[in-house]
Amino acid sequence: MIETRNLVKNFGSLEVLKGINCRIREGEVVCMIGASGSGKSTFLRCLNLLEQPTSGEVYIDGVCLTDPKVDINKVRQKTGMVFQLFNLFPHKTALENVTLAPKKVLRLSPKEADERGRALLAKVGLSDKAHAYPSQLSGGQQQRVAIARALAMQPKVMLFDEPTSSLDPEMVGEVLAVMKDLAREGMTMAVVTHEMGFAREVADRVLFLHEGQILEEGTPQEIFSSPREERTRAFLSKIL
Amino acid sequence: MDIAIQILPTLLLGAEVTLRLTVISVSIGCVIGLFMGLARLSKSRILRAVGTAYVDFFRGTPLLVQALVIYFGIPQLINDFQTWLAVTYDIPRFQTFRFDIWAAAILVCSLNSGAYIAEIFRAGVQSIERGQMEAARSLGMTHVQAMRYVILPQAFKRVIPPLGNEFILMLKDTSILSAIGFVELTRRAQLINADLVAPFPIYITAALIYLAMTLTFSRLVDWLERRLKTE
Ligand SMILES: Nc1ncnc2c1ncn2[C@@H]1O[C@H](COP(=O)(O)OP(=O)(O)OP(=O)(O)O)[C@@H](O)[C@H]1O
Numbered sequence: 001m002i003e004t005r006n007l008v009k010n011f012g013s014l015e016v017l018k019g020i021n022c023r024i025r026e027g028e029v030v031c032m033i034g035a036s037g038s039g040k041s042t043f044l045r046c047l048n049l050l051e052q053p054t055s056g057e058v059y060i061d062g063v064c065l066t067d068p069k070v071d072i073n074k075v076r077q078k079t080g081m082v083f084q085l086f087n088l089f090p091h092k093t094a095l096e097n098v099t100l101a102p103k104k105v106l107r108l109s110p111k112e113a114d115e116r117g118r119a120l121l122a123k124v125g126l127s128d129k130a131h132a133y134p135s136q137l138s139g140g141q142q143q144r145v146a147i148a149r150a151l152a153m154q155p156k157v158m159l160f161d162e163p164t165s166s167l168d169p170e171m172v173g174e175v176l177a178v179m180k181d182l183a184r185e186g187m188t189m190a191v192v193t194h195e196m197g198f199a200r201e202v203a204d205r206v207l208f209l210h211e212g213q214i215l216e217e218g219t220p221q222e223i224f225s226s227p228r229e230e231r232t233r234a235f236l237s238k239i240l
Numbered sequence: 241m242d243i244a245i246q247i248l249p250t251l252l253l254g255a256e257v258t259l260r261l262t263v264i265s266v267s268i269g270c271v272i273g274l275f276m277g278l279a280r281l282s283k284s285r286i287l288r289a290v291g292t293a294y295v296d297f298f299r300g301t302p303l304l305v306q307a308l309v310i311y312f313g314i315p316q317l318i319n320d321f322q323t324w325l326a327v328t329y330d331i332p333r334f335q336t337f338r339f340d341i342w343a344a345a346i347l348v349c350s351l352n353s354g355a356y357i358a359e360i361f362r363a364g365v366q367s368i369e370r371g372q373m374e375a376a377r378s379l380g381m382t383h384v385q386a387m388r389y390v391i392l393p394q395a396f397k398r399v400i401p402p403l404g405n406e407f408i409l410m411l412k413d414t415s416i417l418s419a420i421g422f423v424e425l426t427r428r429a430q431l432i433n434a435d436l437v438a439p440f441p442i443y444i445t446a447a448l449i450y451l452a453m454t455l456t457f458s459r460l461v462d463w464l465e466r467r468l469k470t471e
């Protein structure tokens with residue numbers, strides 16, 4: 001479903017991704033961990049071309065994104081993204097946040113978009129907040145709206161970049177619960193997270209990124225309980 | 241005092257011209273400013289260069305000189321060109337070109353305020369967090385859709401206070417057009433003074449009329465700003 005071949009990304013002279021080969025199958029949930037600056041966000045953002053890779057290839061659902069002929073707006077519809085800081089549209093209500101792209105990009109009628117939007121808000125447990133503005137919602141609620149907004153485009157893949165790390169601890173659970181539901185429904189997910197509990201319970205695989213490379217990968221059990229690499233061990237001992 | 245009361249109606253006619261010119265020019269300036277501001281943010285080098293040249297020229301030269309160039313300079317250019325055409329290609333001359341003074345005044349003030357407003361819009365768009373554009377693009381919106389539905393609506397709110405200030409500055413700066421003979425408030429005062437020769441009461445009355453207008457608008461801007469904040 002997602003595949004990268006020798007993915008390299010430089011910012012000027014800084015080499016952030018140094019040739020990443022990675023394959024994520026349909027329905028798989030992959031968590032990525034790694035120190036700050038190791039390139040986790042950059043990698044995720046290359047998967048929907050929010051960052052243009054310097055070289056290498058990215059395939060989503062069989063389409064090569066790095067091919068200049070590809071309509072990037074079409075491919076982005078297949079990949080939903082959830083950001084650390086939510087990035088909800090502050091001038092729109094929760095429902096409008098969810099329905100904006102379906103209306104403007106998919107050209108759904110207002111009625112269809114509304115139905116889809118309300119169903120998704122119900123799914124993330126926020127039916128009663130449809131007409132609230134982001135500033136009137138808690139962090140956890142905002143992030144759930146952001147997930148609903150991404151789902152509204154009916155993506156095949158969901159990318160999460162530290163979706164809970166700017167939340168107060170008591171709100172982390174409600175967001176993770178929504179993500180677990182998604183995983184259970186078979187969504188293909190790439191998640192940058194340091195929530196080890198979530199990774200253990202939900203992830204099929206964990207990747208450890210170090211200085212722009214996948215240093216180690218394995219099942220959560222393998223990575224968390226018996227990491228092979230010294231660096232993985234050092235990193236885990238710092239965050240656990 | 242008597243003089244002030246006697247001339248007040250005439251001065252108010254001038255104030256009306258000042259106000260009308262300002263409203264028209266700042267409105268046109270907003271349209272120019274929006275496009276030029278977006279041009280300065282565009283990915284195209286040529287558009288950026290056009291926007292920058294425009295903004296630099298109109299912010300980097302005095303309004304009075306701009307008025308002189310447009311009102312006197314451009315007609316000369318056009319008429320010289322006509323003469324050249326007539327001489328070289330035997331094309332009959334049209335009428336000698338002259339600017340309608342209202343048209344010239346509106347043109348100068350619109351172009352001038354457009355340059356300042358371009359910078360206001362540019363700053364407004366740049367003040368929107370990068371994550372907004374990224375979120376919109378990640379949903380499959382094109383750059384234009386993201387601008388139109390996500391960035392600009394938020395930017396418009398933020399530029400209302402600086403636009404209000406630009407309006408007030410323009411209101412005062414229109415007095416410069418008295419130098420090309422455009423009869424707004426200041427020119428009215430000068431004309432009255434040529435007649436009555438009482439500079440103090442005449443000019444102080446004109447000043448107070450400007451003050452009344454600018455204070456009214458700055459209060460209005462303050463009020464709008466407070467309302468937008470609480471929203
Ligand atoms: N737009 C950019 N321009 C220049 N350098 C950048 C840019 N974005 C990221 N970097 C650099 O790339 C490196 C990797 O950044 P990235 O955000 O991918 O790390 P990360 O693993 O997500 O870290 P964190 O855990 O702090 O989010 C960092 O050194 C960062 O400074």
Ligand SMILES: [Mg+2]
Nearest residue numbers: 040041042161
């Ligand atoms: Mg990051």
